[in-house]
Amino acid sequence: MPDFKLKEAKTLEYDRPAIEKGYTDQTLYVNISDSEITIKPVDAKTKETFIGGKGYDLWLLWNAVQPKTKWNDPENEICIAAGPLGGTPTYPGSGKSIVTTLSPTTATVIDSNVGGYFGPYIKFSGFDALEIQGKTAKDAVIFIDGIDQKIKIFETTGLPNNAYQLSAILTEHFAAGKPRSISVVSAGPGAKNTLIGCLNFTWYDVKRKRARYKQAGRGGIGTVFADKGIKALVVRWDTVTADTNNPADKAALKNVAKLHSREIVELDPKQNEMARIGTTHLVTIMNDHDLLPTHNFRYGQHREASNIGQQVYRRLFDPGFDGCWMGCTVACSHGVKDFVPLTGPYKGKKVFVDGPEYETVAGCGSNLGIFDPHTVVEINFYCDAYGLDTISVGTAIAFAMECFELGLITETHTGALSLNFGNRLSALELVHQMAKGEGFGQIVGQGVRKMKEIFAKDFGADPKIMRDIGMEAKGLEFSEYMTKESLAQQGGYGLALKGPQHDEAWLIFLDMVHNFMPTFEQKAEALHWFPMFRTWFGLCGLCKLPWNDIIPEDNKDTPEPAKVMKHVQWYADYFSAVTGRKATPDDLIEMSEKVYNFQRIFNLRMGFGRREQDAIPYRAVGPVTEDEYVSREERYDNQLAQIHKVDINGKSTAEKIAILRNFREQQYEKLKDAVYKRRGWTSDGIPSLDTVKRLGIDFEEVLDLLNAHGVSS
Amino acid sequence: MITVSGSNFPWREGMTVADLLKEIDDSQPCAVVRINDTYVSQMNFENTVIPDDSEVFLIPMIAGG
Numbered sequence: 001m002p003d004f005k006l007k008e009a010k011t012l013e014y015d016r017p018a019i020e021k022g023y024t025d026q027t028l029y030v031n032i033s034d035s036e037i038t039i040k041p042v043d044a045k046t047k048e049t050f051i052g053g054k055g056y057d058l059w060l061l062w063n064a065v066q067p068k069t070k071w072n073d074p075e076n077e078i079c080i081a082a083g084p085l086g087g088t089p090t091y092p093g094s095g096k097s098i099v100t101t102l103s104p105t106t107a108t109v110i111d112s113n114v115g116g117y118f119g120p121y122i123k124f125s126g127f128d129a130l131e132i133q134g135k136t137a138k139d140a141v142i143f144i145d146g147i148d149q150k151i152k153i154f155e156t157t158g159l160p161n162n163a164y165q166l167s168a169i170l171t172e173h174f175a176a177g178k179p180r181s182i183s184v185v186s187a188g189p190g191a192k193n194t195l196i197g198c199l200n201f202t203w204y205d206v207k208r209k210r211a212r213y214k215q216a217g218r219g220g221i222g223t224v225f226a227d228k229g230i231k232a233l234v235v236r237w238d239t240v241t242a243d244t245n246n247p248a249d250k251a252a253l254k255n256v257a258k259l260h261s262r263e264i265v266e267l268d269p270k271q272n273e274m275a276r277i278g279t280t281h282l283v284t285i286m287n288d289h290d291l292l293p294t295h296n297f298r299y300g301q302h303r304e305a306s307n308i309g310q311q312v313y314r315r316l317f318d319p320g321f322d323g324c325w326m327g328c329t330v331a332c333s334h335g336v337k338d339f340v341p342l343t344g345p346y347k348g349k350k351v352f353v354d355g356p357e358y359e360t361v362a363g364c365g366s367n368l369g370i371f372d373p374h375t376v377v378e379i380n381f382y383c384d385a386y387g388l389d390t391i392s393v394g395t396a397i398a399f400a401m402e403c404f405e406l407g408l409i410t411e412t413h414t415g416a417l418s419l420n421f422g423n424r425l426s427a428l429e430l431v432h433q434m435a436k437g438e439g440f441g442q443i444v445g446q447g448v449r450k451m452k453e454i455f456a457k458d459f460g461a462d463p464k465i466m467r468d469i470g471m472e473a474k475g476l477e478f479s480e481y482m483t484k485e486s487l488a489q490q491g492g493y494g495l496a497l498k499g500p501q502h503d504e505a506w507l508i509f510l511d512m513v514h515n516f517m518p519t520f521e522q523k524a525e526a527l528h529w530f531p532m533f534r535t536w537f538g539l540c541g542l543c544k545l546p547w548n549d550i551i552p553e554d555n556k557d558t559p560e561p562a563k564v565m566k567h568v569q570w571y572a573d574y575f576s577a578v579t580g581r582k583a584t585p586d587d588l589i590e591m592s593e594k595v596y597n598f599q600r601i602f603n604l605r606m607g608f609g610r611r612e613q614d615a616i617p618y619r620a621v622g623p624v625t626e627d628e629y630v631s632r633e634e635r636y637d638n639q640l641a642q643i644h645k646v647d648i649n650g651k652s653t654a655e656k657i658a659i660l661r662n663f664r665e666q667q668y669e670k671l672k673d674a675v676y677k678r679r680g681w682t683s684d685g686i687p688s689l690d691t692v693k694r695l696g697i698d699f700e701e702v703l704d705l706l707n708a709h710g711v712s713s
Numbered sequence: 714m715i716t717v718s719g720s721n722f723p724w725r726e727g728m729t730v731a732d733l734l735k736e737i738d739d740s741q742p743c744a745v746v747r748i749n750d751t752y753v754s755q756m757n758f759e760n761t762v763i764p765d766d767s768e769v770f771l772i773p774m775i776a777g778g
Contacts, residue, residue: 555773
């Protein structure tokens with residue numbers, strides 16, 4: 001164990017309030033610039049409007065930053081909150097923390113939803129949310145001790161950078177013999193030396209006697225954390241029971257929790273087996289449907305995809321309970337035991353790897369042309385240890401590889417690394433370079449948007465082709481689904497507030513496979529309802545998997561099977577039982593609408609949040625290159641001839657690509673129109689005055705902002 | 714005999730996934746099934762023969778992801 005020191009810089013003793021119906025009604029503010037620690041009350045209006053979780057985070061962040069605040073300014077904050085239902089151990093998927101900050105890659109608000117014990121423990125320690133502001137040069141550890149009712153800021157020396165080692169050491173140090181009482185948040189050297197850093201949140205695995213990890217991955221939150229000089233956050237809490245949230249109606253909570261939990265135990269083995277193989281079943285399914293990104297989203301299918309599919313991970317995953325929150329029956333956070341990396345500082349040593357999930361398999365596997373499961377596991381391991389987001393790492397390396405294959409960059413630029421698709425050692429080397437902030441990996445670690453600028457400015461690469469194939473929107477790298485044949489999912493990515501992450505809407509199967517939404521209006525309705533309902537999970541501290549990844553057997557007999565309304569009703573009952581605030585399914589949507597529209601307005605305040613920022617690269621819409629067109633020529637030719645009534649005889653591939661592009665880009669613009677209308681926004685994508693008034697978010701600052709953007713009636 | 718989502722179902726030689734789905738007449742759209750540990754997608758339903766004694770599960774792919 002390294003010789004480390006923790007020197008107390010500040011301590012605040014406090015009286016922990018009783019939890020009342022899922023709330024503590026206060027938040028914790030820590031400024032690490034001057035070691036200020038303050039406890040703030042939450043007023044009734046804030047509680048009613050923002051509910052908790054992401055809603056609270058956004059409101060705290062809104063009040064902390066200015067329109068010109070940059071991600072690395074001291075006034076930027078990292079906010080972490082659980083939400084009123086968070087920490088319920090009887091209801092599946094109730095242990096999420098929601099993290100927000102101003103992102104280094106998007107320059108506006110980013111939010112990320114993560115498992116582990118931190119969020120619930122913070123709440124049980126007395127705080128509905130934690131906001132951290134300021135910067136320090138002294139490697140700070142912030143310790144929230146909910147048992148002894150003390151908050152401490154330490155200056156540290158000698159602690160390791162690696163997230164695995166750091167979390168293990170701090171868990172042991174603060175646990176007082178009870179490691180399950182500890183949750184640690186940390187980043188890593190990759191977070192410090194790139195813009196795509198993630199945060200590692202721990203939960204303690206009693207059976208395996210080790211801290212396990214989940215990641216708040218998207219948008220560089222870990223980079224903000226490292227830039228602030230925070231080494232780690234540590235929280236300590238005691239036993240958790242169904243009563244710890246002090247629910248309003250214990251009997252009702254017990255009843256609805258039992259219904260959902262039992263259903264998952266009964267049906268998950270018959271459906272996706274998430275308790276056994278996590279989300280890896282998606283690999284071959286996506287591949288079959290031409291939806292698995294390969295070679296920087298050029299294609300959706302590869303003959304070797306099964307090499308990185310569920311049958312392989314079924315063997316690799318260490319069997320056992322893998323719930324990232326207590327009592328969760330989905331329990332999908334699997335890991336690989338006794339894995340031996342072939343490269344890097346852990347070369348030849350046995351390690352435990354948390355993951356991979358589908359996104360990592362697709363992003364760091366197929367999208368790089370890598371179909372070796374061990375390489376995927378090794379990239380997964382090092383990304384976590386270094387504090388790097390596997391989705392952004394995968395999509396960024398994929399872009400660099402395509403630029404290399406197209407000759408836009410050469411070995412002169414890559415430091416002699418050969419970056420052809422499928423080059424496993426080069427992919428791993430880039431990850432190690434990102435951690436060190438060295439070599440070409442330092443450039444890749446800036447993310448796709450900045451790579452495009454650097455390649456054009458410094459290497460003379462063609463910006464036009466890079467605009468088409470660089471898979472980012474709003475500055476965030478795409479997560480790992482192909483969208484060329486699903487207009488609704490193009491909207492699911494392009495119209496998402498924070499950038500192209502599928503957590504707002506995943507409509508590919510409903511749209512492309514089942515053809516449930518043939519009209520623009522139907523797509524717009526889906527792009528209203530699904531993002532709103534998914535937002536609600538982030539307000540309450542929940543995971544969305546129990547909602548629609550395990551489906552009731554009678555779902556097909558319900559009026560709206562796509563929405564799984566039986567579960568939506570259960571969630572309304574769950575909310576009512578804990579908070580005492582009676583809610584219907586429609587009420588849940590309205591709760592989300594307030595926060596969702598507020599976040600859109602927050603984007604506007606930061607200089608974004610308009611129609612032009614909802615653009616997506618053409619690679620997400622249709623075939624960019626002749627190779628892509630020719631690979632699915634029959635499909636594209638048929639669409640031109642039959643849907644668009646184009647006489648394709650005698651037309652070259654380049655001409656057909658141009659005609660198809662024109663049609664598809666027009667369709668995307670029409671989709672924007674339909675969605676903006678459905679959401680109550682102007683044609684420029686700004687929430688209308690009527691909308692903000694209807695939702696009760698017509699604060700003076702909001703009205704001034706809308707007025708400044710020409711929205712006044 | 715096979716099982717379909719946990720219930721017994723008579724098996725016959727050469728039965729494909731497409732045959733099975735027609736026979737059970739399930740109105741829920743089904744794009745993926747699992748036969749034991751193997752996932753089979755709709756484009757392969759016609760040419761995937763179900764072995765005797767298999768466990769077959771209809772996989773709901775709705776709006777997960």
